[in-house]
Amino acid sequence: MTIPTSIIVIQLAAWVQTTTFLIVWLRKARKASPPDVTASASVSQRTLLVYRLACLGYALFIGIRQYLDRGSIAFVYYTVWNWWLLTAYFALAALASWLAISRKGWSSAKPRTLHWVLVAIFHTEASAIVVVDTITWLVLVPMLMADPDPARRAMWASRLFCLESYSQHGINALMMAGEIALGCLPPDLWAAGGQGAWAGVYGVWAAVFFLRHGRPIYPFMDVKRPHAWVGFLAMFCLAWAGFGLVQGGLALRMRAERRSVALAARKVTSQNEPLLGKNAHPGPDGGIVGGRATPPSDQ
Numbered sequence: 001m002t003i004p005t006s007i008i009v010i011q012l013a014a015w016v017q018t019t020t021f022l023i024v025w026l027r028k029a030r031k032a033s034p035p036d037v038t039a040s041a042s043v044s045q046r047t048l049l050v051y052r053l054a055c056l057g058y059a060l061f062i063g064i065r066q067y068l069d070r071g072s073i074a075f076v077y078y079t080v081w082n083w084w085l086l087t088a089y090f091a092l093a094a095l096a097s098w099l100a101i102s103r104k105g106w107s108s109a110k111p112r113t114l115h116w117v118l119v120a121i122f123h124t125e126a127s128a129i130v131v132v133d134t135i136t137w138l139v140l141v142p143m144l145m146a147d148p149d150p151a152r153r154a155m156w157a158s159r160l161f162c163l164e165s166y167s168q169h170g171i172n173a174l175m176m177a178g179e180i181a182l183g184c185l186p187p188d189l190w191a192a193g194g195q196g197a198w199a200g201v202y203g204v205w206a207a208v209f210f211l212r213h214g215r216p217i218y219p220f221m222d223v224k225r226p227h228a229w230v231g232f233l234a235m236f237c238l239a240w241a242g243f244g245l246v247q248g249g250l251a252l253r254m255r256a257e258r259r260s261v262a263l264a265a266r267k268v269t270s271q272n273e274p275l276l277g278k279n280a281h282p283g284p285d286g287g288i289v290g291g292r293a294t295p296p297s298d299q
Helices: 005-031 045-076 078-102 110-145 150-160 163-182 189-213 228-272
Strands: none
Touching (some): 005 189, 045 163, 189 228
């Protein structure tokens, strides 16, 4: 079984884009200082550490439980790949937060590398979550629930409507949304290279699986279907849409933070001028009109 040329062209185009973005991003990482992944404008560093440890604990609980239940076959799926990448992110993020609080080894080069690694994983995983959750509930679930075989429908229902599935196709988005809200990472267009590389590596694995077993991992990746290239192109576009959604969320959080700082500054200014009324403005003789200040006396 061969893979259609149209799908190969789409995959090659994706790899060219990914390689370009990765080269630019890596050059930036070598020259610039990384964003502080342990800072927060809304909570303390200790609170952020507690949040990350809680997410890490839950991710390990679900991942280990799934492995004990299904074995290594679970690692065939992109969903599981992303769950363990999410787990790795919270493990490394918790480590970075702990280092920032304890200051152990903070003067070495390791934290700088750790910060850039976390930036790359964050943008990759946050975007992948959008893709995984969207495809699961809008494409995969309707497709599998339409199976004419009642036994197969029941089997898929038991796997899709359970705690593990809800965690890996829904709670994962809440976990990363909390990280976006509590953290201070800025948008980073060139970080799209990491997302593309991650999806590309899985694409290679999916192709190897297809060539070896003669069947796709996911039904919507079946290259034997007519116009299969449309589905692959749609996934490529959805990946960019997911990345854009994450960048928009980061931009909105930064905007809210700036607005909060501006409001706080205005509040301080108003407290330093207690005699001025709300509508006060200078009068023609140098006094205050419309406020509570007393006009200057004639001398």
